[in-house]
Amino acid sequence: MDVLMLSRLQFAMATMFHFIFVPLTLGLSILVAIMETMYVRTKKDIYLRMTKFWGKLFVINFVLGIVTGITLEFQFGTNWSRYSEYVGDIFGSLLAVEATVAFFLESTFLAAWIFGWKKLSPKMHAVSIWIVAIASNISAIWIILANGWMQNPVGYAMRNGRAELENFTEVISNSFAWGQFFHNAFGAFVVAGFFIMGISAYHLLRKNEVEFFNKSFKMGLIAAFIFSILVAAQGHNHAQDVAVKQPAKLAAMESLWDTAEHGAPMYLLTMPDEKNETNKIEFLGIPGGLSFLAFNSFDAPVKGLKEWPKEERPPVTVTFLSFRLMVGLGTLFPLLCIWGWVNRKKLVDNPLYLRIMLLSIPLPYIAMWAGWAVAEVGRQPWIVYGMMKTTDAVSPIATSQVAFSFIALTTLYTLLGAAELFLLAKFARKGPEPEKA
Template identity: 40%
Template sequence: MEFGIVELSRLQFALTAMYHFLFVPLTLGLSVVIAIMETVYVMTNRPIWRQMTKFWGTLFGINFVLGVATGITMEFQFGMNWSYFSHYVGDIFGAPLALEGLMAFFMEATFVGLFFFGWDKLSKVGHLIVTWLVAIGSNFSALWILIANGWMQNPVGAEFNPMTMRMELTDFYEVMFNSVAQAKFVHTVSAGYVTAAVFVLGVSAWYLLKNRHIELARRSITVAAAFGLASAFSVVLLGDESGYDATLNQKMKLAAIEGMWETEPAPAPFTVFGFPDQEARETHFAIHVPYVMGLIGTRSLTTEIPGIAQLVDEGENRIRSGLIAYDALMHIREARQTADPAELARFEAHSDDLGFAFLLRKYLDDPREASDEQIRMAAEDTVPRVWPLFWAFRIMVGLGFGFIATMIYFFYLASFKGMRFPRPALHLAVWMIPAPWIAAEMGWIVAEFGRQPWTVDGVLPTAMSVSALSITEVALTLAGFILFYTVLFVVEVSLMLKYIRKGPVQDVEETEAWFATHYDRLGGRRESAALATPAE
């Protein structure tokens, strides 16, 4: 594929977004895990739980700082590489981003500082409140980002102003409670919880294999297994909601995920395995499970899921409708303040399809001059690349069910087998640490790659959204970001491994005070050695 401005800009944003998303899930999940651990500490007053909170909190802090660094640089790209996108939809897209900074990021950053430096300055309950506010702030941050992203997937609460040539916000409540945004939020947050649970499980398993920090590792596995089990089930259930929402709002994405070239009789089957061939419009060696896709996608036995071919035909009709809107818009722009009411009425009647006419800008400057062949080519462009979506979705789902099985097994061992974990299971937990990140990145590919050729679905094509830059300028910034993010990646991994190898630091004074209080009840010096075990 020949790389131009659009392709290089997409590649740059994809690389930086996917790298940033390495930090987001762990931040979301660990913030809640450490809040749970500190809650147990405040309730029981046992030093081991404070030690656990501090240890996992240190790893959270490393991840949080580097996540902030990568997130800030990523947002610069809206002005650098996607200036027309920012101009065209900035009134809507910018509002939740601003709220994310004001309500979530500042709140989260403030309380992160209090979490680390307030242990000896705040009461136990006061510090616990701070820790929960860190967790709430982290999740608030994700909420506003996903509201912005959800609007790009399903642009509601806004309309195009022919006088300003921009999209304008009409109903912030509708943007905020967009069904796509809400489904994406709960699904993404649950995936973050699973990521943290697998991370805590794997690191704790490594300690047990090394016979280090035994009590901390066992308790951490217990928390991770219970928390991870609930989260893993939530991911699957909430992912089903996202699939149903795609049936209503993003039919082409759903058809591409399934490699469904033709409309199937209801209820449609689910393709477990196959090799999509976009040129032949066929999925080779497909293995189908009857009825499943129809039930998941429509929650009925009678509703059809349209195939790619039908959706391309619908796209062609919408392009022709959009051309009417485009022609009326040009007449309105020429007339300016004295626009013909008939032209305004004509524009309003077809304005929902204006974005489809913009797809023709890839082929010629004035869409009204497009031939039938060019209109058909633009309609074919509404089909994203099928095989990456097909396989990314199946890898994500397969890993999701793997997480459920793993968490059930460890929860059973922790709850009913006295926290005795076989060594093969511990090795499995260690090797599984990268798996939730793979699943999260696959989910990102499904969500974002599946929206192509749109930056804002049905409103603004990707090819129109880029800045007026040269290939050299984009290539240089791409190289700069790759270098910068590579350095950050090395720093992240080095710091994480350093503090994992170092392990938790014992709070000696509090441990001695706790032991002095409980000495007689625990049975004298026989317990003192056991008490020292967790901190080593």
């Protein structure tokens, strides 16, 4: 493998691993803040115990997420220096705001929350976790604004052979980036909801702390159901933005090879054949379905992949299958939530459902990974859409250097992943602290 492929694999591995921690941080922080607010308002001990139990799992996830995020950003200098030189004036400014404002805010107040149980008043302690939750989501905004600029570059001017910031307001109001943010933020609540439901299901199967985990399950259920609907609706809106701004990605998502001038069909079952530029299977087509979903018109034309040279097409199979996986799981989530809502008053009497929810903990993570695969793989061959190709962005370094860092980071992340699973499993199985006598 050459430097480019190794750098791609290393960044993909680091990004996907880091993203294990991100959505749970964003969603669970808000839910823990709600639990503590309920304690402050009602003074009921059960909400304090819920805050401490789920808060402990949140802290474990948060700390390990920080470590993987720091090593991830270093790669822009080590593996992608030409990219950093070309667009660093814009990309770097967004990451700098995230680091100097949001990251330090959330880290500072998380420390106050962890060590301030006996030093802060209940209200100020609850304020601390709210600041952590809000700052974590603000941090995500700035990072996704940076990624959104790569997807839809705006507010720049070309000077001296590089992109320089021209209009900061245009960059931070990039509609494509905000579509990405809300799609991810809504998905984060689904991750957190299923995380809470899955762990609660584990204890309910054992009839351990039934009242505690019934309340926890219902909170996760409500969050997961509401946001599984919102993420689907917002995802549709974002896909329409993709259709306008990244038409090649849309064609890859649907494996559409030939341009449809008077309405593109949507097939419920398709199997791409990239080598022969066709589909092996096209089953149950809905006339004009893709045109309607993309442009709200059954007759709208949709460009096929053959409109672009082969070297400017995204990898079709990966993009297509990732999109289908994301949509399929996204359809499953509200159905599981409805099943849970119907049985919410007798959860302990439904062991089959509880086992399914325990096993479903990884599914929202997989859906979000698939979504990011669509976003990033579907953007190829561009690292900055329409401006800079990924082949031109890699650092001029030796293959052996990237191979060494790839092996080293893979080893490090494997150890961190094992530590995460061990600690989360240990404290999740242990359950909450006993009630006060």
